Every structure is written in C-alpha cells, then in structure tokens.
Amino acid sequence: MKIIDYELFQVPPRWLFLKITTDEGIVGWGEPVIEGKASTVKAAVEELMQQLINKNPLNIEDHWNLMYRSGFYRGGPILMSAISGIDQALWDIKGKYYNAPVYELMGGACRHSMKVYSWIGGDRPQDTSEAAKNALDNGFEAIKMNATEELQYIDSYDKIDSVVERVAGIRSAVGNNFGIGIDFHGRVHRPMAKVLAKELEQFKPMFIEEPVLSENLEAVREISQTTTIPIALGERLFSRWDFKPVLESGYVDIIQPDLSHAGGITECKKIISMAEAYDVGAAPHCPLGPIALASCLQVDATCHNAFIQEQSLGIHYNKESDILDYITNKEVFEFDNGYVKIPNGPGLGVEIDEEKVREMSVVGHDWHNPIWRHKDGSIAEW
Numbered sequence: 001m002k003i004i005d006y007e008l009f010q011v012p013p014r015w016l017f018l019k020i021t022t023d024e025g026i027v028g029w030g031e032p033v034i035e036g037k038a039s040t041v042k043a044a045v046e047e048l049m050q051q052l053i054n055k056n057p058l059n060i061e062d063h064w065n066l067m068y069r070s071g072f073y074r075g076g077p078i079l080m081s082a083i084s085g086i087d088q089a090l091w092d093i094k095g096k097y098y099n100a101p102v103y104e105l106m107g108g109a110c111r112h113s114m115k116v117y118s119w120i121g122g123d124r125p126q127d128t129s130e131a132a133k134n135a136l137d138n139g140f141e142a143i144k145m146n147a148t149e150e151l152q153y154i155d156s157y158d159k160i161d162s163v164v165e166r167v168a169g170i171r172s173a174v175g176n177n178f179g180i181g182i183d184f185h186g187r188v189h190r191p192m193a194k195v196l197a198k199e200l201e202q203f204k205p206m207f208i209e210e211p212v213l214s215e216n217l218e219a220v221r222e223i224s225q226t227t228t229i230p231i232a233l234g235e236r237l238f239s240r241w242d243f244k245p246v247l248e249s250g251y252v253d254i255i256q257p258d259l260s261h262a263g264g265i266t267e268c269k270k271i272i273s274m275a276e277a278y279d280v281g282a283a284p285h286c287p288l289g290p291i292a293l294a295s296c297l298q299v300d301a302t303c304h305n306a307f308i309q310e311q312s313l314g315i316h317y318n319k320e321s322d323i324l325d326y327i328t329n330k331e332v333f334e335f336d337n338g339y340v341k342i343p344n345g346p347g348l349g350v351e352i353d354e355e356k357v358r359e360m361s362v363v364g365h366d367w368h369n370p371i372w373r374h375k376d377g378s379i380a381e382w
C-alpha cells in the first residue's frame with residue numbers, strides 16, 4: 001500500500017483536518033492544529049507530506065522518526081502539531097487496513113470506557129455554579145473551568161476572593177463527590193498563584209491546571225510545596241523530551257499531553273507511559289475536534305494511568321460548530337453518566353462526514369485567541 005495524496009480542510013470553529021489517501025482506497029483522517037495558528041500548521045503539514053508520498057503508510061514508527069529527526073530542527077508547537085495530525089491519519093489507515101481499532105494494534109484496551117469532564121463558565125468565568133449543577137444533572141462527575149480572568153503579577157485580593165466565591169458556590173451546588181478542575185491557564189504569575197492555590201485547597205479540587213506557565217518549573221515546585229491539590233500541566237509541552245524534566249522534577253501529579261500537539265498517538269502513548277513510571281496520572285488535553293478526541297480515547301484505552309479525558313462538547317470555543325457536526329456515527333461520543341465508551345470501529349473509530357467537511361471548509365475560519373491587556377496597557381497572559 002502507498003500514500004498517494006492528501007488534502008487539508010480548515011473548518012470552523014478553529015480546526016484543521018487532514019485526509020490521507022492510499023492507492024488501495026483506504027483513507028485516514030487526522031487533526032493537525034495548534035489553536036490560532038491553523039494556517040501555519042497547514043504549511044508545515046504540506047512540507048512534511050512531501051516526504052511521505054509513495055511511502056507505505058503502515059510504517060508509522062519510521063515515518064514519525066523521519067518527520068521528527070530528519071529535519072535537523074525539531075519540536076515546538078508547529079512542527080509537532082503537524083506531525084501529530086499526520087500520525088493520527090496514519091494510525092487511522094493502519095486500523096482500517098487490519099480492520100481493527102487503533103487500541104487493538106497498540107496492545108489492547110485496559111478499560112472499556114473513559115471518564116470525561118465537561119467545560120463550564122467560559123473564558124472569563126461566570127455562572128459557574130448553575131453550569132456545574134447542570135453538568136451534574138446531565139450525569140457528569142467532573143467539570144473544568146477557568147479560575148480567573150487576567151491577573152497582574154501582584155493583583156488585588158478582591159480578584160482572589162471572587163475565585164474563592166465561585167469555587168465555593170460550585171462545591172455547595174454539586175456536593176463533595178464531584179471533580180472540579182480549575183485551570184489557571186498560565187494567566188496567573190507565581191506570587192498570586194501561591195496565594196490562590198492555598199485559598200482553593202479547602203474546596204478539594206480535582207486538580208489545578210497550569211498554575212503557572214509550564215516553563216516556570218521552579219515556581220511549580222514552590223506551589224507544590226504550598227498545597228496538596230494535585231497539579232496538572234502539559235498542554236504546552238510537545239514531546240517526550242519536553243515532559244522529561246517535568247516528570248523528573250516530581251512536582252506535577254497529572255500530565256496533559258495534547259494528541260494534536262505532542263506528536264500524535266505514537267508520541268503521546270510513550271509520554272503517558274513515561275509518566276506511569278513516575279506514578280503520575282494523565283488527563284489528555286482536548287479542546288479540539290472529533291478526530292483529536294477519538295485519538296485521545298484510543299490512547300486512553302491502552303494507558304493505565306489515564307484517568308479522565310477532556311472533551312470539547314459545549315466549550316466556549318465551539319460557537320459555530322461542535323464535535324458531533326463532522327461525524328456520521330455520532331453515537332461514538334455519547335456520554336453515559338460522565339463516561340464514554342472507547343470507540344471500537346476500525347482505525348480511530350470515527351466516521352467523517354466528508355461532505356460536511358468540504359462544505360464547511362469553504363466557510364473556513366480565521367480563529368485567533370483574544371488579546372488581553374492590563375489596565376496599564378501591558379499585555380496580559382490570556
């Protein structure tokens with residue numbers, strides 16, 4: 001079998017889909033994107049795909065190494081997101097070729113379903129208690145929310161109090177047996193992150209996420225010493241080599257590699273297995289589309305330390321389209337009491353509605369994240 005062609009589709013709300021075609025008629029789908037830089041990743045995919053035309057799609061490990069190592073320069077959000085989507089599409093082809101779900105080809109599943117959480121509250125969090133209660137009523141056992149809007153290095157304690165009030169409201173609305181993930185989103189700098197983490201401990205959150213930007217590992221150490229709340233991060237890390245110091249440091253309890261950013265199925269399976277050796281859990285990052293989510297679930301199926309999965313249904317970014325819009329077998333993402341079955345169709349297990357993808361790629365998107373500034377005009381971390 002040979003790869004003979006590929007096509008890219010930039011579709012709303014902010015995604016990029018890749019279709020790889022083989023001479024045997026089998027096609028594979030991937031989702032190579034980094035949010036806000038879809039066109040840049042598209043160019044990287046086009047460059048990388050030149051090396052794969054006429055190659056056997058089944059040699060995934062070799063193709064991964066070719067894409068990663070042979071360009072001399074490596075890593076980072078753009079190249080790794082391009083590799084990720086290509087890798088997903090190759091696994092989709094392989095699964096379809098052997099008429100097996102991807103997880104079977106990776107050793108088989110160690111679970112039949114995966115716990116998922118639901119996003120609430122939006123970019124500048126609001127109405128969170130009602131939304132959390134709603135999620136509970138819909139069977140979810142966990143939610144995630146942004147902790148706060150922008151915060152200066154040293155900011156007012158009023159803003160801290162508002163976060164505390166919000167989380168207190170959620171806890172009293174949903175009771176103790178419900179996971180609350182609180183995403184600091186890298187918006188909080190070290191001095192206020194320590195304060196906030198300490199204040200939130202009383203509400204027993206499921207985790208705090210990116211309490212500071214993941215490159216400030218020494219600040220993560222400091223925060224881990226001020227709180228027992230599990231610390232999660234990893235959506236802005238792109239390979240085993242990025243995760244290595246994080247795991248060695250011992251300050252992080254949960255890693256969140258993104259299957260569309262950190263080298264795809266091939267690399268994320270390895271990253272999560274590395275974490276297992278440090279007794280660190282995994283909650284793969286996925287505020288993206290259906291192909292990325294299906295890829296996550298295939299890997300989750302085979303990783304003992306994967307304990308919860310992010311999914312983007314109803315997330316504040318999915319305004320014009322959502323994850324169910326682009327697949328015909330919508331039942332694969334049916335959430336039953338906060339769990340989703342591992343998709344067991346061939347390949348990634350999602351059937352792409354190609355007609356819809358083509359139609360929406362004409363609409364396209366030019367999504368970029370908002371730019372936030374502090375009162376003094378300086379750029380705020382978003």
Ligand SMILES: O=C(O)C(=O)C[C@H](O)[C@H](O)CO
Nearest residue numbers: 035183185235285286287369
């Ligand atoms: O899902 C998460 O945890 C995120 O932090 C999502 C990000 O806000 C988003 O994808 C950035 O564009």
